[in-house]
Amino acid sequence: MSHSLTASASSKGIRWILVLVSLMLLSACKGAPSKMLAAPVTGYNHTSAAINRFTVNDAGGPNLGPHQGGGKQSCCGVVPREWTPGLRAIVEWEKDPDPGGxxxxxxYGQLDAQDYKRHAANYSRHKVTVEIPQYDVPGNLKVHFLPCNQVRVSVDNVKPGDPRYPYNFPMNMPEPKVCPD
Known part of the structure; x- marks a missing residue:
């Protein structure tokens, strides 16, 4: 009888220790919220070229046909929970100026390797650093590709088309004959 009382007391002691350890671990997890958040990456191509691939702060975005965007997302970039002055994004992309070529x-329907190399020789690669406008509530990383290799990025929780959105550009923007430097 004393053996079963000792075993019972011992298992109760172990349970209490486990409960205390669990509570300590849970309280350690209740720290301040993270300063950074994961954000899906969305692109909008306002040009007649194809965007074969792009990254924003090293997070990959979907490929974009001419005058397309907003439908596909890639996961994930990282954005600050709170906007700070001087917040910037680095955007890199590859552009096909003749997507219908x-x-x-x-x-068998496979691309001819030599002819593909001829076509791909016209691709151009670009990299810019752009300011991210102020936001109150973070949302998707939205990247807009504009004529003359201009780029805009937003992180707000407002969708294009909303009057509060900073970049309501038409999807089919006219492209100048000569781009300013």
Missing amino acids: YIKRDQ
Whole structure:
């Protein structure tokens, strides 16, 4: 009988220790909220070129056909929970100026490697650093590709088309013959 009382007391002691350890671990997790948040990446291409690939602060975005965007998202970039003055984004992209250009195919429908190399030789690669406008509530990383290799990025929780959105550009923007430097 004394053996079972000792075992019972011992298991109660172990349970109390486990409860205390669990409470300490939970209280350690209740620290301040993270300063950074994960954010899906969305792109908008306002040009006649194709955006083959792009990154914003090293987070990859979806490829974009001419005058397309907003439908696909990639996961994930990182954005500050709170906006600070001078907040910037680094955007890198590859552009195909002739997305409808013909590329030979073999009898099985596979791209001809040499003809693809000819086409891809016209791709251009770009990199810019842009300011991110002030936001109150963080949202998706939204990247707008504009004529003349101009880029705009927003992080707000407002969708394009809303009057509060900072970049309500038409999807089919006219492209100048000569771009300013």
